[in-house]
Amino acid sequence: MPTDWPSVPKVVLHEHLDGNLRPETLLELCRERGVALPADTPDALQHWIHTQANSGSLERYVAAFGLTVAAMATPQACERVAFEAVQDCAVDGALLIELRMAPLLLEMHGLGGDEAVSALLAGLARGSAATGVPAGLIVCGMRSDAPSAVMRSAELALRFAGKGVVGYDLAGAERGFPATMHASAIAKAKEAGLGLTLHAGEADVGERVIEAIDLGATRIGHGVQITVSGEAGEGAVSRMARARDSGVHFEVCPTSNLHTGAWNDLKTHPLTAMQKAGLNWSVQADNRLISVLTQGSEFQAVHDVCGLPLAQIMQGQLRAAQASFLPAAERSRAAEQIKAWCMEQSIAIN
Numbered sequence: 001m002p003t004d005w006p007s008v009p010k011v012v013l014h015e016h017l018d019g020n021l022r023p024e025t026l027l028e029l030c031r032e033r034g035v036a037l038p039a040d041t042p043d044a045l046q047h048w049i050h051t052q053a054n055s056g057s058l059e060r061y062v063a064a065f066g067l068t069v070a071a072m073a074t075p076q077a078c079e080r081v082a083f084e085a086v087q088d089c090a091v092d093g094a095l096l097i098e099l100r101m102a103p104l105l106l107e108m109h110g111l112g113g114d115e116a117v118s119a120l121l122a123g124l125a126r127g128s129a130a131t132g133v134p135a136g137l138i139v140c141g142m143r144s145d146a147p148s149a150v151m152r153s154a155e156l157a158l159r160f161a162g163k164g165v166v167g168y169d170l171a172g173a174e175r176g177f178p179a180t181m182h183a184s185a186i187a188k189a190k191e192a193g194l195g196l197t198l199h200a201g202e203a204d205v206g207e208r209v210i211e212a213i214d215l216g217a218t219r220i221g222h223g224v225q226i227t228v229s230g231e232a233g234e235g236a237v238s239r240m241a242r243a244r245d246s247g248v249h250f251e252v253c254p255t256s257n258l259h260t261g262a263w264n265d266l267k268t269h270p271l272t273a274m275q276k277a278g279l280n281w282s283v284q285a286d287n288r289l290i291s292v293l294t295q296g297s298e299f300q301a302v303h304d305v306c307g308l309p310l311a312q313i314m315q316g317q318l319r320a321a322q323a324s325f326l327p328a329a330e331r332s333r334a335a336e337q338i339k340a341w342c343m344e345q346s347i348a349i350n
Contacts, residue, residue: 086127
């Protein structure tokens with residue numbers, strides 16, 4: 001059993017760029033832009049952010065992004081953050097990297113969406129060139145925004161499709177803002193050929209996962225509430241069967257689920273139930289800065305605390321490679337690398 005978790009090959013599908021800044025970078029960028037700081041050292045700043053985020057509330061967790069978004073609101077900052085994020089993922093063993101952000105959040109700080117995406121893509125490209133790891137961008141719309149604003153985010157994603165943007169997502173506060181509010185924007189992104197992953201069943205009921213599938217999503221951000229019974233309509237067993245049969249891939253972020261209040265105990269995290277139900281899932285990190293973790297530390301947590309065997313974790317990473325929105329040749333290469341590593345470690349996966 002490996003103890004060097006960064007050496008384990010990984011596929012990054014669900015990490016937010018504005019939740020992944022290095023503390024040193026965040027401190028420096030805030031000072032450059034004159035953004036008021038709650039702490040004056042990287043460690044103290046990291047602690048403050050983690051304290052805000054580890055609140056048991058998705059709304060408070062998301063509020064911690066106010067500082068990081070303000071810090072990123074220049075082209076130079078966007079490029080730097082994207083470049084460093086690719087570096088950090090590569091050091092942690094990533095074979096494929098998809099990073100996401102809602103670029104229109106930067107408009108309130110004076111940076112336009114097109115300029116932000118151009119800079120983020122430049123940073124990802126530079127990071128890929130430096131590390132040799134393929135990277136792509138998922139553009140997010142904020143589901144609590146008006147449908148017209150979410151449509152603008154979809155149109156922004158389409159302008160950069162084929163130029164580094166590989167997918168579209170709805171993120172942000174979930175309860176009270178079902179994805180169906182933005183069906184037109186979702187359909188536009190899907191019809192144009194972008195990969196579609198939607199946050200669903202995180203802070204709202206499991207039925208939101210079925211809605212996302214019906215809207216065309218092939219991946220679900222979080223989705224843990226699909227395991228919970230007691231809702232009107234279909235029960236958890238029936239919903240999980242529908243999700244299993246659809247082949248949708250769940251990007252599961254266990255520690256983040258605790259911090260946002262989506263779940264309250266890692267020992268009872270739904271990953272075990274999802275595994276038993278035959279769902280298609282992988283372990284992801286969500287926000288390295290906000291939750292103070294890496295994908296490697298998440299692997300260790302679900303292995304040590306949830307009791308998931310490494311073979312199941314790695315089966316998830318193989319499925320993640322297959323579910324990636326990056327080009328087919330890059331997906332296949334990563335899948336073969338995962339299989340080869342598992343064979344060397346005598347870990348049986350399919």
